[in-house]
Amino acid sequence: MDRRQTAAEAGVAASEQVFPDRRVGAVWEPVRARCYAAAGEYLSFTDELDTAEATSAPVPDGPARADALVRRLHEAARGVDEFYHAHRAGLEHAASVRATVPQLLTQVRAEGQRALAAAESSGFGGYPSVAAGVGRLNEALRTASSVDPQTEVAAARAAAAEVQDATAELSEVLAQAPSRATAATNALASVTTRLAAVRNRADALGPAYSALLREFNAASSADLTDNERQSRHDIEAADRELVAARGAAAAGDPETALDLTATARTHLTEAEQLVDAVTRRLELLRGVRADPEAQARTVRFRLRDAQMLAVDRGLVGEWGSVLDAQAERLDRITAGLTGRHPDYWAYVTELNTVADFIGGVVERMRKHIATDNT
Structure with a gap:
């Protein structure tokens, strides 16, 4: 019974460390308590037998008590066997995982260090995405270094997973970094062209709004009063973002340039919507007037x-x-x-x-x- 109990307890200890959410320990506890109770009764009875042998005193109900004790020992051992067989796969898996955690932690830390070295030698360390990836990986490695994989198995596994994720993220941004400059160049050209087009379209807003006021009831354009001013404000904002994007690209920071061109696009979209609201209103009302x-x-x-x-x-x-x-x-x-x-x-x-x-x-x-x- 002791050998079976020792094997089961080792598996339970591993499961509690690796998979605490499974709560196998709570299922094991009454089985363990029955083993300890039977073992304690066995030790007490054998002490009583030793004393009786030394003093030649009879043991009250000795044979019956011995039979009952043997039955309880067998029941306790059977309970251990039933528990182990019911949870064997999970217990053995937990023990296997626990055994590999130290090696896993060592492996992922080494991979993380290689990724940091690659980032340092890449020439892209000034890119925001690379800098952020390096920061996250360094933090993950510090956490991984502070846990003991022998006694803090669950924490060590979590730390290893975080290092793996951070390493993969940094490796990905490093792989994408060489294409950022080309992407920024293309984006700058595209937004520059679009800015010119939106400015040309905005030139039609004023005449269209004047036509609305001349041809239709003032209430028909009351909600469009501020469109011209707001559209020009958005166009100017897009121009400022575009100038800043060119500066970032020239300074060797294409990622910031891409972010700024994306903001410029948002401003241009808003300006287009404001312009179109006026020109389409005029077109719509003229069509209604022609055939109400x-x-x-x-x-x-x-x-x-x-x-x-x-x-x-x-x-x-x-x-x-x-x-x-x-x-x-x-x-x-x-x-x-x-x-x-x-x-x-x-x-x-x-x-x-x-x-x-x-x-x-x-x-x-x-x-x-x-x-x-x-």
Whole structure:
């Protein structure tokens, strides 16, 4: 029993160190306690037998007690066997892993040191990604050096994994570093071209906004008042980022140049959206003015489709009045186009609101139909 218990306890100790989340020790504890209780009873009984032999005194119920003790010893040993067989694979795996941790830690630390040496001799140490990778790996190596793989197995494995990850990350950025300069050159050329194009498009914003004010109700462009100023602000911001990117590239820092060109692109995207909002508004309102009923017809067509769906699926009682109310709403919207400068933008906005509402009703009807079919 002692030999079996010793083997099991060694496996449990390894499991608790390597895989503490498995909590094998909690399962082992009552088995272990039964072994200790049986062993203690055995030692007490043998002491009593030795004393009885020395004094020639009888042992009360000696044979019966001996039989009972043997049974308990067998039961304790059987409990150890059952526990070990039930958890054997995990215990042996834990013992194997624990045995390899010192070697693993030594290996990954050596690989990490080689990666640091490669970074130092690469000529790319000034790149932000390389500097960050070196910093992370150095920190991981310091942690790995502070743990004892014999007594802190779980911590040692975690430290080894962190060193491996940091080494892989540094190796990757070193592999990518030679292509950064070319990427930065291409990005600078691309953003320079785009900046010129956005400036040309922005020149059309002022005339387009003036046309909106001349041709349409002032409310039709009230939300666009600040677009010209804001677009020029974004263009100037993009230009500043581009100048800084050129400086970074010239200083041998293409990664910073790439970051700055990415920021410049964001500013240019925002400027384009501001410019397009004005020019597209003018185009849209001119189209509505030329044929005000065109958009209303589209919405009425969607409404008829929705009403037909309600009829076909027997949903008139639930949605018929709701859809009829939208027809009346459309009539009021179209009737509102009066005066010398009707508010075409409000007209379009209200039509879109009705169209969205009808779309929501159709979606709910379809969900209802799908539920009934299931």
